[in-house]
Amino acid sequence: MKPTPRPPEPDNTSPYESLDSRKLHDAAERALDHYLKPCALFQVAPGMDNESLLVHACESLASASIMLTVNRVLDNVEIAQSPAHS
Numbered sequence: 001m002k003p004t005p006r007p008p009e010p011d012n013t014s015p016y017e018s019l020d021s022r023k024l025h026d027a028a029e030r031a032l033d034h035y036l037k038p039c040a041l042f043q044v045a046p047g048m049d050n051e052s053l054l055v056h057a058c059e060s061l062a063s064a065s066i067m068l069t070v071n072r073v074l075d076n077v078e079i080a081q082s083p084a085h086s
Helices: 019-036 050-081
Strands: none
Touching: none
16 A cells, blocks of 8 residues: 655744734835825816816826926937947
8 A cells, every 4th residue: 555645734834923024014015005006196086077177188298298308308418428439
């Protein structure tokens, strides 16, 4: 008769060996949630009228246009400051 292998013993160690490790885990979870979960900041309020929606869209596009202009200037500054290649 062939012997039956015994399953491994369960690991009774907890990732939270101390209160500090639990606090660290909780802090990490909050940080991940902050950066990875969708934000309600940019949700459109129900019942907004068309004029308000269009004004918001126009302001958003103007902000995006300004950011593109600023990025172009930064690119130009970086190109001007880069060392000349021989």
